[in-house]
Amino acid sequence: MLLPAKIIIGIVALLHIYFLWLEMFAWTTKAKKVFRTFPEELFEPTKTLAANQGLYNGFLAAGLIWSLIIQDAVWQVYVAMFFLGCVAVAGIYGAATASKKIFMVQAFPAMVGILLLLIHQFL
Template structure:
């Protein structure tokens, strides 16, 4: 796997570890600030955000396996799956939540896919 692909996969993985932490462990402190959630809605949104964070953790795990799995073909499959899921989720987030998600999630994931398959 080309070094540019590895760097981009690692970057997307770290972004999703951070999102996982914001939506689960750090939701009531840092997460509500980052996501701009009004104080009146924190308790109501906490379970859904934790569930969403869990999915972001799974994406990070797939990307991590893409970086460390010893069989290159399987590693590439994990990386492809993780990056494709992140790209699609980012598009959906941009449409349903805020456009900024497109730049935070989809752009790095698509760049990772390009590096994975074009370099």
């Protein structure tokens, strides 16, 4: 797999590990500073929901990391495309329903990774 694509995949995976930590372990502390538009009084009652969301982010990160260690070059790309696609769709949905900022933080990097993989496949 192309080195720039691997770097983007690594960055997206690290972002999702950060989201996991933030939503599962720091929801009532650090997340209050990150999600300033979310009413402060709702952090404690939504702690379990946020942890569930964080777990899904962890699965995305695990899939992206898995794509980087697969030995078969074809499957490496397939797995990376699948998980980057999941991240892109989640980011687009989040941007449409929660905050436009989510597009740039989540969907855009995943879409860049997909584009790099496609360019590598067809050139």
